Structures are given as C-alpha cells and as structure tokens.
Amino acid sequence: MDSTHLLALKVMRLTRPSFVTETPLVTFDPRDLFAQSAPALSPQKCAANQRDIAEGAGHQKINLTDMLSLPQNFGNIYLGETFSAYVSVHNDCNFLCRDIIVKADLQTNSSKVAMTAGSAEPVSELPPDRSIDEVLTHEVKELGPHILVCTVSYTSHSSEKLYFKKYFKFQVQRPLDVKTDFRTTENDEVFLEAKIQNITSGPIFLERVFLEPSPNFQLLDTPSTDREDDSGVRVPECLREQETRQFLYRLRPAASGDTQPQQPSVGGASVTVGKLDITWRSQMGQRARLQTSPLCTALPPAEDIRVTVEEAPAVVRLDSLFRIVCRVTNNSTRSVNLRLSTSSRQQSLEQSQAAMQFCGKVARSLQELRCGESASLSLELLPLVPGLQSVSGLVLTDTLLNRSYEFDELTQVLVHP
Known part of the structure; x- marks a missing residue:
C-alpha cells in the first residue's frame, strides 16, 4: 500500500499453468560395456529402468510429470491472444472508505480502450480488510508497447477525496510470420500459396486457416488444417517453434449471374484477392485469432x-x-x-x-x-x-x-x- 493512501491496488496477469518437466532417466543396454563397469548402473537396474519407461504413460515418455507449474513471470503476449488481468483493490487501513471507483484503460500508440464497463456505479462502502476484485479481458489487436492504466478514486473516513494511478507496461509480439505468393493461369484462375511460420516460444495447434475471398473472387479449393493420428482420429496440425506450414488456395474471378466469369480488374492493375483468417491454440489450449490485411496481386496484362x-x-x-x-x-x-x-x-x-x-x-x-x-x-x-x-x-x-x-x-x- 502506498504510504499516502488507504487502499492498495494489485494487478496480476491471468495465464494458464504449464506442465512441469523432469530430467529423463539415463538408461543403458545391459550388454553395454559401460553399464557392466558402473556399479550404480548394473544390468538389472538398466533393465528395470527401461521397463519402467516402456510401461509409463504417454506424458512420462516425453519428460512431463503430473504436476502443473504456475507462471513465475509476466510471460509473453502475442498478437491475437486474449489478455486477461486480475485487479484487486484492498482496504489495508482500519477505517471505512466510501464511493470507490476503479477504472482500467489499455493504451497503445494509436488507441485507448476502456477495459472496465465505465464504472458507472461506484462501490458505496469498503470495510477494513475487504477488497474489490475484477477480471479484465481484452483481445490484443495491435503490436508494440501497451500500457494498462489503473485509476482508483475514493472518499476517506475524513471525507477527503483521494485518487491514485498505476501503470503496467508490456510488449505485444508477433506470433506468426505469414508470407504469400501468387500465380495466375491463362484461364484467369489465381493460386495463392500461404507460408505460415510459428515464431512464438512454444508449439501451437492450427485450428483454422481460412481464406476469406473478396467479392471479386470465388474460392474453389480450401486446404485442411487437420491430420489423422495413428488411430485415424482427425487432430489439429501441430506447429513447433520456427516450423512452417504451406497452404494452397485456388480462386477464380466471381461470376455475375449466369454470365461467364469476368475479369475483376484490368490487366496489370492491383486487385484484392481476400484475407487470411487464422485460429490456433497454445500448448495449454488458449485460443488466439489473427487476421491478415487484404492480400493483393497484380493481374497479368489482358490480351485483346x-x-x-x-x-x-x-x-x-x-x-x-x-x-x-x-x-x-x-x-x-x-x-x-x-x-x-x-x-x-x-x-x-x-x-x-x-x-x-x-x-x-x-x-x-x-x-x-x-x-x-x-x-x-x-x-x-x-x-x-x-x-x-x-x-x-x-x-x-x-x-x-x-x-x-x-x-x-x-x-x-x-x-x-
């Protein structure tokens, strides 16, 4: 608590826990010369270790335990994720405070978003050792620095109007590197190749990579983001750190009624094909969504x-x-x-x-x-x-x-x- 104020403000980012990993057991083949010469690694112990790992659950084979670890730091925030924060205003004094108003704004280089619902109705009373708790959520749509500005105003027991602010700064990073390439055929069909690279600090699972075509084009082929596992079940595609997946889309100029497809633009001019809508989940299941800016390409010059x-x-x-x-x-x-x-x-x-x-x-x-x-x-x-x-x-x-x-x-x- 600030020495000049009766209330204390605490803000904590809400993130999902992660699995605790452990160092894998070092095992040797019982026939290995090193295993036979080391007393602590006798052939019997080596065989027992191998049997334990072979009979273990799937998560034990990849060094994961049954324990979950709570976040120890603020962590990384990526574009398209949902930022969640827990805000708590606690009355640390021995007096009753009145008319408490808590406001939270998220400021970027170009915008300012109110994360609280305007706080139109102030809390009339806050007794000693009680708190006002609120969870704030916001879908991150901009890159770069973000500042969470929390303002608390209240009336003290001596009818004095007081207020204070706290600032929490964090950086929003880019989660995906999206590169596109266009090819146009002689019959006006457009092939769009999208290369999506995971540049986060952990694996992600692609749920949906959809191309929203512009009114000028009709989407013909949509690639799938799922794959079949060993049991034949469709599961989302896993994209590890720095890995890249390629998706190919085929489009043609949109038809007008029953007439033949028309050129959406004169040859050589730039035309908007559409935009990619990408949805994925983190390794702990947190969903994120990213939409690219409109994708444009130059049509080849049209022959007479x-x-x-x-x-x-x-x-x-x-x-x-x-x-x-x-x-x-x-x-x-x-x-x-x-x-x-x-x-x-x-x-x-x-x-x-x-x-x-x-x-x-x-x-x-x-x-x-x-x-x-x-x-x-x-x-x-x-x-x-x-x-x-x-x-x-x-x-x-x-x-x-x-x-x-x-x-x-x-x-x-x-x-x-």
Whole structure:
C-alpha cells in the first residue's frame, strides 16, 4: 500500500499453468560395456529402468510429470491472444472508505480502450480488510508497447477525496510470420500459396486457416488444417517453434449471374484477392485469432482476344478423333470480326509429320463479338503421335485491323497407342 493512501491496488496477469518437466532417466543396454563397469548402473537396474519407461504413460515418455507449474513471470503476449488481468483493490487501513471507483484503460500508440464497463456505479462502502476484485479481458489487436492504466478514486473516513494511478507496461509480439505468393493461369484462375511460420516460444495447434475471398473472387479449393493420428482420429496440425506450414488456395474471378466469369480488374492493375483468417491454440489450449490485411496481386496484362479451353479429354487413343471446346472472349474496347485459321507452321507440320492435326472445316468466320462478349468454339483433332501432346497452332485474325493472334499450347492430352 502506498504510504499516502488507504487502499492498495494489485494487478496480476491471468495465464494458464504449464506442465512441469523432469530430467529423463539415463538408461543403458545391459550388454553395454559401460553399464557392466558402473556399479550404480548394473544390468538389472538398466533393465528395470527401461521397463519402467516402456510401461509409463504417454506424458512420462516425453519428460512431463503430473504436476502443473504456475507462471513465475509476466510471460509473453502475442498478437491475437486474449489478455486477461486480475485487479484487486484492498482496504489495508482500519477505517471505512466510501464511493470507490476503479477504472482500467489499455493504451497503445494509436488507441485507448476502456477495459472496465465505465464504472458507472461506484462501490458505496469498503470495510477494513475487504477488497474489490475484477477480471479484465481484452483481445490484443495491435503490436508494440501497451500500457494498462489503473485509476482508483475514493472518499476517506475524513471525507477527503483521494485518487491514485498505476501503470503496467508490456510488449505485444508477433506470433506468426505469414508470407504469400501468387500465380495466375491463362484461364484467369489465381493460386495463392500461404507460408505460415510459428515464431512464438512454444508449439501451437492450427485450428483454422481460412481464406476469406473478396467479392471479386470465388474460392474453389480450401486446404485442411487437420491430420489423422495413428488411430485415424482427425487432430489439429501441430506447429513447433520456427516450423512452417504451406497452404494452397485456388480462386477464380466471381461470376455475375449466369454470365461467364469476368475479369475483376484490368490487366496489370492491383486487385484484392481476400484475407487470411487464422485460429490456433497454445500448448495449454488458449485460443488466439489473427487476421491478415487484404492480400493483393497484380493481374497479368489482358490480351485483346483470349482463348480458353472449356472441355478437353485427358486421354485419347492414337488415330481416333476427339473434340475440344474453347471459349473466345473479346477483351478489347471495341467490336471485332474474327476469322479462324491455323498457323503456317502448323500447316507445314501437317504436310510432314505433325503430332496433332486439325480436322473438318477449320478456316471459317466467327460471329461478331462486342466488347466483353464471348463465343463458344468447337474443334476436332486427330492424334498421330503417341505421348503427351499439345494442341497448338490456332490463329484468330481481326479482319478490320488485319491483326492476327496466335495461340499455342491451349491444352495437353495424353495419346495412347
């Protein structure tokens, strides 16, 4: 208690206990020369030690005892955890104190949060040797220094208005290192690789790593954070100190109604894909949650005319016709009239020994495509060489500007003999 005040304020952080570890028993094989030469480590004792460890419980095999240890210091606080503190105001004097108000604010570099419920109703009386106790909780959402400011005001037995403050400073650290990498395919699909590294001082258990897509994108594949143990039960993935896990997400531009998926942004511009929502538990089961800032990537420059494959077989037979369905999209700012043909290189290959040959009426005019419109295109091909072959050599010519667009390696098929 402060010598000038009648009340004493104590603040303690509430954290979960930890298991007590013990030094493992040193055992030797009874046939070991060292075990035979050491009187204290006779073969009989070595065999008994090995039997005790083999028959012990699972926690004994990893040096954990049945005892729990209470925290001996303030410990580390990580972003996304819930900070809990026990606040106690005790009347250490022999007099009755009145109108006690306890307030607690958490200050950061950019904000100030009231952790108490405003303390609108003061405690009317606090007799000697009695206390006012309260548990404060706050989800930590900022990095850097935090200051817990506790203010106590009261009226003494002599009707004197008194108050005092205490400051408790702590540092909030980063628990995870999240790195992302983007890849964009020719059909506008976006692959997001997220690397999550545990940079805390202990192991964590990942419960959920979810990608919340932006309105521009639709999430197609979501990886799992669970794994199967030896008994086939799904358990959360354990991430030890400095370990890294990788997660892969597949997205595509969101569709508008029944129309085809649209580009969420012009090529070369930065577009928001979404943000990661990560939930984990500490080794003692304390839950924490972290959400990244919006993840952005730059889309590749869009071609004026785009061709994507919608239907194509994965495996075909040699010398057997097969069909692929493509979609031709006009990404330019004007209407176009297109004519379909094959490249001169493809025609020269067909005269010699081409691996894949177009069949039927290939050279033809397509319908007029306005800005943003698309049309379906069906092609028949004949495989002539076994193996993994590419469909290439398609040419679309803008008859107005006399500009040609050549498309190679539209897709690949496996040709069986």
